Amino acid sequence: MQYRLNVNGTEHSIEVDPDTPLLWVLRDAMNLKGTKYGCGAGICGACTVHIDGEPVRSCLMAVSSLGTSKITTIEGISASPVGQRVQEAWLKVDVMQCGYCQPGQIMEATALLSRNKAPSDGDITTAMDSHICRCGTYTRIREAIKLAAAKEA
Amino acid sequence: MLPTELQRVIAGVKRPTRRAVLVASAAAGGALMVGWYAFAKDQPRGDGELNAFVTITPNNAITIVAKNPEVGQGAKTALAMMIAEELDADWSHVTIAQADLDTTVFKGQYAGGSMMTPENYLPMRQVGAATRALLIKAAAKKWGVPESECSTAKSAVYHHASKKSASYGALAAAASRFDAPDPKTLVLKDPKAFTIIGKPTVGIDSARLVKGAPLYGIDVTVPGMLYAVFQKCPVFGGKVKSANLDAIKKLPGVKDAFVVEGGSKEVFEAEGGTVSSGLLPGIAIVATSWWQADKARKALQVVWDEGPYGATSSESLAKEADAAFLKPATLSLRNTGDTDSALKTAAKTVEARYDYPFIAHVTLEPQNCTAHVANGKAEFWAPTQLPEAARGLVAHTLGIDLKNITVHMTRSGGGFGRRLMNDYMVEAAWISKTVGAPVKLVWSRADDIGHDFYRPGGWHQIKAGLDKDGKPVAWKHHFVSFGKDKKFASCAGMSPDSYPAGRVPNMVYGASLIQTGIPMGPLRAPGENALVWVFQSFIDELAQAAGKDPLSYQLELLGKDEKLPGRGEGFSTARSRGVLEKVRQMSGWGRALPPRTGLGVAFAYCHLGYAAEVAEVSVAKDGAITIHKIWSAVDVGRQIVNPMGAENQCQGGIVDALSHALNQKITFANGRTVQTNFDGHMPVTMHQVPPMEIAFVLSDNNPTGLGEPVFPPVIPAVTNAIFAASGKRVRSLPIDEKSLAV
Numbered sequence: 001m002q003y004r005l006n007v008n009g010t011e012h013s014i015e016v017d018p019d020t021p022l023l024w025v026l027r028d029a030m031n032l033k034g035t036k037y038g039c040g041a042g043i044c045g046a047c048t049v050h051i052d053g054e055p056v057r058s059c060l061m062a063v064s065s066l067g068t069s070k071i072t073t074i075e076g077i078s079a080s081p082v083g084q085r086v087q088e089a090w091l092k093v094d095v096m097q098c099g100y101c102q103p104g105q106i107m108e109a110t111a112l113l114s115r116n117k118a119p120s121d122g123d124i125t126t127a128m129d130s131h132i133c134r135c136g137t138y139t140r141i142r143e144a145i146k147l148a149a150a151k152e153a
Numbered sequence: 154m155l156p157t158e159l160q161r162v163i164a165g166v167k168r169p170t171r172r173a174v175l176v177a178s179a180a181a182g183g184a185l186m187v188g189w190y191a192f193a194k195d196q197p198r199g200d201g202e203l204n205a206f207v208t209i210t211p212n213n214a215i216t217i218v219a220k221n222p223e224v225g226q227g228a229k230t231a232l233a234m235m236i237a238e239e240l241d242a243d244w245s246h247v248t249i250a251q252a253d254l255d256t257t258v259f260k261g262q263y264a265g266g267s268m269m270t271p272e273n274y275l276p277m278r279q280v281g282a283a284t285r286a287l288l289i290k291a292a293a294k295k296w297g298v299p300e301s302e303c304s305t306a307k308s309a310v311y312h313h314a315s316k317k318s319a320s321y322g323a324l325a326a327a328a329s330r331f332d333a334p335d336p337k338t339l340v341l342k343d344p345k346a347f348t349i350i351g352k353p354t355v356g357i358d359s360a361r362l363v364k365g366a367p368l369y370g371i372d373v374t375v376p377g378m379l380y381a382v383f384q385k386c387p388v389f390g391g392k393v394k395s396a397n398l399d400a401i402k403k404l405p406g407v408k409d410a411f412v413v414e415g416g417s418k419e420v421f422e423a424e425g426g427t428v429s430s431g432l433l434p435g436i437a438i439v440a441t442s443w444w445q446a447d448k449a450r451k452a453l454q455v456v457w458d459e460g461p462y463g464a465t466s467s468e469s470l471a472k473e474a475d476a477a478f479l480k481p482a483t484l485s486l487r488n489t490g491d492t493d494s495a496l497k498t499a500a501k502t503v504e505a506r507y508d509y510p511f512i513a514h515v516t517l518e519p520q521n522c523t524a525h526v527a528n529g530k531a532e533f534w535a536p537t538q539l540p541e542a543a544r545g546l547v548a549h550t551l552g553i554d555l556k557n558i559t560v561h562m563t564r565s566g567g568g569f570g571r572r573l574m575n576d577y578m579v580e581a582a583w584i585s586k587t588v589g590a591p592v593k594l595v596w597s598r599a600d601d602i603g604h605d606f607y608r609p610g611g612w613h614q615i616k617a618g619l620d621k622d623g624k625p626v627a628w629k630h631h632f633v634s635f636g637k638d639k640k641f642a643s644c645a646g647m648s649p650d651s652y653p654a655g656r657v658p659n660m661v662y663g664a665s666l667i668q669t670g671i672p673m674g675p676l677r678a679p680g681e682n683a684l685v686w687v688f689q690s691f692i693d694e695l696a697q698a699a700g701k702d703p704l705s706y707q708l709e710l711l712g713k714d715e716k717l718p719g720r721g722e723g724f725s726t727a728r729s730r731g732v733l734e735k736v737r738q739m740s741g742w743g744r745a746l747p748p749r750t751g752l753g754v755a756f757a758y759c760h761l762g763y764a765a766e767v768a769e770v771s772v773a774k775d776g777a778i779t780i781h782k783i784w785s786a787v788d789v790g791r792q793i794v795n796p797m798g799a800e801n802q803c804q805g806g807i808v809d810a811l812s813h814a815l816n817q818k819i820t821f822a823n824g825r826t827v828q829t830n831f832d833g834h835m836p837v838t839m840h841q842v843p844p845m846e847i848a849f850v851l852s853d854n855n856p857t858g859l860g861e862p863v864f865p866p867v868i869p870a871v872t873n874a875i876f877a878a879s880g881k882r883v884r885s886l887p888i889d890e891k892s893l894a895v
């Protein structure tokens with residue numbers, strides 16, 4: 001099937017099976033490899049993208065369900081000032097170990113700071129708790145979110 | 154690392170003949186390494202290519218090669234920092250390139266055992282110093298001045314008397330014509346003069362990672378590439394009888410589907426006939442997209458020959474362990490003094506049984522490999538911790554000459570020991586060869602968790618005797634583990650020197666082995682990740698039986714300062730004391746605490762490093778635990794190479810251990826792994842992560858690694874704190890909060 005998708009502000013035409021999850025459309029049909037496969041079941045959060053600004057698990061989102069939604073991936077998140085601040089904070093704190101989960105973490109953190117400019121520790125835990133960092137960089141993720149929030153203030 | 158027999162099998166494969174390019178130096182110790190790393194005279198060398206590690210272009214861009222794979226441990230950045238320091242490079246001029254596997258030039262191209270720092274700290278600095286010497290030589294020759302009058306700083310050579318200076322970029326082409334200097338002439342910097350080593354440095358790939366750059370194995374794309382899934386028998390040791398392959402081949406996008414019979418019997422036998430990092434039997438499905446391949450797999454109907462292990466379950470293994478405890482240990486590991494007599498005459502005895510489960514690695518990037526096998530050659534793009542073993546395995550299984558195998562090491566989305574085994578690489582190679590095209594094999598999460606080389610579970614029965622002062626005089630230990638014919642399965646063993654060996658006069662360590670088809674292998678701090686919990690918990694029990702403060706008891710037991718038998722230079726009681734004293738001070742040990750709150754302490758010598766940890770834990774009446782904080786004192790020698798990465802490794806080690814303590818347990822039923830995804834085997838997430846405080850004890854010892862040492866004491870520190878808070882001893886992992894309820 002032919003689909004037109006709005007990804008990172010650009011219209012793309014792609015040919016995939018209707019039940020193909022957005023994750024695999026992005027990775028293999030559009031060569032946007034920043035969105036990661038971790039569990040395929042919505043558990044780990046590595047595949048998190050924004051659909052109309054909301055964080056969603058792209059591994060569970062069939063391409064046929066997307067319609068005209070605006071999709072933003074890690075490759076396009078710096079177009080938003082919040083996303084850019086989050087990426088800068090991630091780099092400043094050097095959150096990464098292996099780094100594989102971090103695109104998903106950054107997408108979730110950007111969504112959090114977009115709806116809550118000054119999240120408390122509890123707010124951060126609630127928002128980020130559904131993401132696995134197998135290397136255990138959680139302390140730095142929290143620190144980077146606070147740094148990004150402080151830059152907004 | 155690998156089972157010895159497997160190494161022998163791999164070593165038996167014909168070796169390359171290009172050894173002639175190595176320049177063997179007679180110099181001793183680490184100095185030899187520069188010779189190994191220098192290009193031979195007859196090796197063609199490009200302008201500005203100073204040796205295998207450093208290339209400098211006229212615009213002063215310095216490219217440093219990182220020879221080891223990057224799995225998140227920070228090798229790529231830290232190895233380059235070591236070279237750049239002695240080179241006197243301006244770090245802002247440095248870019249880092251990842252080496253391919255090339256054993257004709259590089260040594261030790263692996264990630265494991267916390268060995269990156271200890272093996273490379275001196276040689277990499279020597280590479281930097283040797284490169285700097287070439288640049289000085291070029292400048293001195295150009296200016297007609299003695300080399301001894303030249304100095305370097307920030308990627309430039311200076312001659313102060315004549316006020317001349319030249320950038321490395323301007324000198325590199327001329328410098329690349331000289332032979333490598335004699336290692337004996339190299340003078341390394343006084344660490345006080347370091348400007349790069351010891352400075353917190355952001356990871357070299359971090360700026361690209363936050364933007365989602367495609368750096369991982371799973372991100373590789375090569376022209377004409379197809380995608381594959383590989384379905385193995387869910388029962389360990391099983392193989393394919395028949396499958397509906399004709400139906401599968403008709404599904405959308407599917408290019409081919411076929412049975413893989415499996416690899417070399419020799420490799421299986423070398424690994425005890427159970428565990429295999431070789432090619433297991435299964436069914437490959439190759440398609441034009443991974444989604445289509447994986448979707449086709451859901452329609453797969455296979456009749457399996459489940460082999461001899463189809464009845465294995467966690468319960469059956471526990472029953473075998475119970476039976477083993479009724480008999481004497483079959484394997485004697487240690488026997489000093491007269492333990493039975495000493496137990497009879499002891500003033501007090503303490504007895505306990507401990508057990509812990511199997512655990513899977515679950516790297517967040519599932520196992521994957523892109524392979525292109527054609528015309529007797531093989532090319533790989535893969536996340537691997539041990540590429541040399543992968544090459545040997547492929548050579549052995551597919552009959553390809555080692556020199557015709559190229560391995561490009563991609564960044565790995567985690568390793569933790571899983572990618573020391575290269576089963577996914579040989580699978581990808583076989584599939585690529587069969588379909589005659591480049592193939593990217595990606596395992597699903599179910600493949601990954603169902604076909605791991607698990608951290609082995611284990612059971613321990615210990616009885617100790619104390620004298621009238623509470624000092625342990627006897628220790629009888631029966632360990633029920635896994636293996637065959639009196640030989641432990643991979644990473645299922647216990648060292649006869651396990652502490653407190655050497656501190657208890659009458660001691661018996663024995664083991665009994667259960668044979669099973671479950672694959673086992675190294676997981677972060679192999680062995681110690683579970684054994685230290687058992688030993689440090691039981692020492693805490695002895696302190697309690699002796700009516701003594703646990704931390705003071707540990708210090709007393711350490712006794713005089715000396716080296717006990719152990720890995721590397723041995724187990725230093727002085728360095729152990731150092732980290733225990735430090736963590737006592739950090740944690741405010743002995744202070745008043747709220748009700749149902751306690752502090753617990755533990756320490757370990759692991760992978761050449763020393764760590765002591767204190768946990769503060771509260772236990773609610775319903776058994777719910779809250780870990781308020783973890784303090785960690787770590788001694789990995791006199792120098793922390795990259796404090797930014799080092800702190801991150803320590804935090805990661807603590808968090809990883811908490812996953813074992815609180816959440817993770819692999820179980821088996823009907824010969825197969827029960828868990829199919831992260832649910833049921835969750836790494837801890839943010840709500841379970843306490844504040845952590847880490848301090849490095851800088852001792853006058855050579856720098857060693859941090860991937861492993863911080864992990865082992867975490868679990869006993871937590872469970873000992875639970876005892877201090879609640880009076881309940883945790884003797885089975887993961888912690889069952891219900892068992893702590895009042």
